[in-house]
Amino acid sequence: MKINHVITSIDISTGGPARSVTHLISEMLSLDSNIKIDLETLKSPEPILKTFNTPNGNVYFHDFEKLGLSKSLKNSLKKSEAHLLHGHGLWQMPVHQMAKMARERHIPYIITPRGMLEPWSLTQSPLKKKLALSLFQNKDLDHAACIHATAPMEVKSIRDLGFKNPIAMIPNGIDLKAFSDTIPNKSKTPKRILFLSRIHKKKGIENLIEAWTQLSAEVKQNWVIDIYGNGDTAYIEQLETLIKKSNLENQIQIKAPVFGEEKLKVFRAASLFVLPTFSENFGIVVAEALACYTPVITTKGAPWETLETHNCGNWIDIGVEPLVESLNKMLVKSPEALLELGINGRKLVEDQFSMNAVGKQMLVLYDWILNQGETPEFVKYEKK
Structure with a gap:
């Protein structure tokens, strides 16, 4: 054939x-x-x-x-x-x-x-x-x-x-042979929320930034957001301007894309992965995050209802308010509770993806x- x-x-x-x-x-x-x-x-x-x-x-x-x-x-x-x-x-x-x-x-x-x-x-x-x-x-x-x-x-x-x-x-x-099956040591000082994907308006990054402004200082304490990816330079500059206007430069950073082993290190260090997308036919980065023992928040613009049914994250409506609600619940969980969600996610990927x-x-x-x-x-x- x-x-x-x-x-x-x-x-x-x-x-x-x-x-x-x-x-x-x-x-x-x-x-x-x-x-x-x-x-x-x-x-x-x-x-x-x-x-x-x-x-x-x-x-x-x-x-x-x-x-x-x-x-x-x-x-x-x-x-x-x-x-x-x-x-x-x-x-x-x-x-x-x-x-x-x-x-x-x-x-x-x-x-x-x-x-x-x-x-x-x-x-x-x-x-x-x-x-x-x-x-x-x-x-x-x-x-x-x-x-x-x-x-x-x-x-x-x-x-x-x-x-x-x-x-x-x-x-x-995803090729699980590339993803270590050892449980990672997650970053704790600070704890990291990860967005890693193509930087494009359909990914809902503005919603993530806006949601972050609505969280209390107590909830956000010792958390930062790392945004990794490439995309249109003008759009990235718009996001950086929005971050600066919101006085979030010390909490949210846009970083150059990473690949291969370096990308896997970033996934494994994160305590939470967030993809606030408007539309995905699949969302391969969700599977990659789960394979790295990292729980996920994504929207109903992506086909990941299994996050809820397999207890490895939140599958939320599109928009700022649902994201604020989900983050408020996730960020107050203990590192052990978040890791338990991540372990569930790893098993889901092994079984189905x-x-x-x-x-x-x-x-x-x-x-x-x-x-x-x-x-x-x-x-x-x-x-x-």
Whole structure:
């Protein structure tokens, strides 16, 4: 079985999707020595990886022209002997080129929207997205052999838009081999709240800053907030100005992004992870925080109800007031109580979100699409 994956970028600056895709492919290559996978992407300054270090996996970096179109990607897909194509993301030309070439060559394909069909995402640059939907995006999605969603709420969003394709509900996973299973020593002087993600307005960072201003000095005593990430320079400057105007420079700091071992150290040192997002199709950083024994507060813009059902954090409504309420409860907990939540979170990730389990499900999906055996239980099928 030969599969070609297509994603616009795997640059280290692009966040969760690049990590999810590269880790997923690596896991599938390790699970099945008979599968061959080519990852096709555009050139970028700092790709997460340049090779899979295995003979059955390749990475190809393509030049691109105006609007992100790539002649070399088109030629590669035209010559490919792939049995199945799998594209990640919407609105961008590489995945559209993949879908168009798949239809021309009668090759089945999967599209993973990566949260780009969520209601909040559709309200961003809505005119451009309506135009893209009418010109090519609806057709690309409608003709996909399957659409891959990472959570039940994303399945619902896709169905609400009228798409009747089979939908595979397979969560993103993380490679637990990279995450130590030893219980960490959390920072105590001061205790740290962590935000670590792409710095973007959809992440709700302003809500976190505003919520912090509403907490009493007693509750905030011996706590600081570390915001790690990269993003638009002008937006980061706006956040820094807001922090300064609120006289919080000694309590909230925006720091350069960290990667690899340094990122894991930051996760493990934090006593609490907060992602006050407006919209996530999954939120890989939530799983990463839990894998580091760190409890999480995130919003119902992310599909993490399991924080409540497995007692490893709070799943709250979007906005400042729910965040204030949650922080008031969390910050007064003892270090031992917070660590207990973190231990629960680690077990949740081990049970449900390991990359091994996710890779196995994706291989089952590929086999089902190509061989049409019994429909997997994680496929939501609705006939046209």
